[in-house]
Amino acid sequence: MRFYRSLLVIIALVTFCTVFGSTVLYSDSNSTPGSAGKMQYGEIHVVEGVHLNQTTSTNWAGYQLAAGPLAYNSVQGTWIVPAVAASSTNTASATWTGIGGGCIDLPNCTATEATLIQAGTDQDYTGGRANYYAWWEALPAPSVPLSGAIISSGKNYDVRPGDLITVTITASPKVLWTIKIEDVRSGVPHWTFTTSVPYVEPGLTAEWIEESPLSAGTGGAGQLALSNFRRVRFSRLEVDRVPPKLTSKNKIIMTNGSGKVLARPSLPGSNGFAVCWGSGTCI
Numbered sequence: 001m002r003f004y005r006s007l008l009v010i011i012a013l014v015t016f017c018t019v020f021g022s023t024v025l026y027s028d029s030n031s032t033p034g035s036a037g038k039m040q041y042g043e044i045h046v047v048e049g050v051h052l053n054q055t056t057s058t059n060w061a062g063y064q065l066a067a068g069p070l071a072y073n074s075v076q077g078t079w080i081v082p083a084v085a086a087s088s089t090n091t092a093s094a095t096w097t098g099i100g101g102g103c104i105d106l107p108n109c110t111a112t113e114a115t116l117i118q119a120g121t122d123q124d125y126t127g128g129r130a131n132y133y134a135w136w137e138a139l140p141a142p143s144v145p146l147s148g149a150i151i152s153s154g155k156n157y158d159v160r161p162g163d164l165i166t167v168t169i170t171a172s173p174k175v176l177w178t179i180k181i182e183d184v185r186s187g188v189p190h191w192t193f194t195t196s197v198p199y200v201e202p203g204l205t206a207e208w209i210e211e212s213p214l215s216a217g218t219g220g221a222g223q224l225a226l227s228n229f230r231r232v233r234f235s236r237l238e239v240d241r242v243p244p245k246l247t248s249k250n251k252i253i254m255t256n257g258s259g260k261v262l263a264r265p266s267l268p269g270s271n272g273f274a275v276c277w278g279s280g281t282c283i
Contacts, residue, residue, distance in 0.1 A: 042214070090126045098209075119136035
């Protein structure tokens with residue numbers, strides 16, 4: 001385990017220089033959906049001893065695979081954007097797939113990977129209205145909504161509930177990653193976004209996650225209440241271009257840190273799994 005910790009520290013430092021030294025520039029001028037501010041996604045926050053023999057987190061629910069260094073080179077996931085319930089307060093939720101940021105030793109999770117490259121959709125209720133958009137992120141750089149690039153085609157990458165989203169992230173070579181997000185609306189291809197980013201990522205973990213993200217605004221960063229997204233199903237899963245062999249040991253349950261379940265995944269099936277809002281049974 002000491003080897004892993006040393007490796008992760010080195011990789012995190014190199015990644016910081018790589019991402020922030022890149023010539024790809026981004027603006028936040030169009031990336032503030034709603035009044036809660038810019039959303040920030042991150043590595044798993046683990047809660048110990050809440051549910052016996054299960055990994056619990058205050059910000060992740062879903063499934064994750066773990067392996068040795070340089071294990072994972074690509075990941076893919078598909079889902080239908082859920083419609084979030086109205087709320088009297090600001091809420092946030094994010095659906096994504098990515099490589100990194102997870103537990104190296106599930107289900108104990110005594111060590112986590114410090115780097116993470118990911119892409120997905122947000123389903124928030126902020127400023128008295130529902131907000132939906134797509135984004136990508138390579139920690140420690142901030143998240144990038146698709147409308148927020150300075151170097152941009154000007155294309156409208158709008159997202160609506162019911163859209164079919166597919167995210168594919170691949171490395172070729174290991175320090176150059178390609179992120180592809182596809183949106184299909186009513187059975188018709190609506191838009192496709194592709195970008196490449198230099199990033200040092202050891203590929204220790206791969207995941208498909210429903211997250212409770214942070215909101216970074218003028219008042220600082222804080223975790224909003226989780227949006228009631230009801231149910232999201234992840235399908236067409238791939239890791240290194242083949243379907244993953246998920247078991248219940250790969251499951252992550254989201255709690256409030258005191259044992260109350262906020263979101264939980266179903267058992268894995270041959271075509272994926274679901275994540276459900278709340279503490280009820282998920283199928």
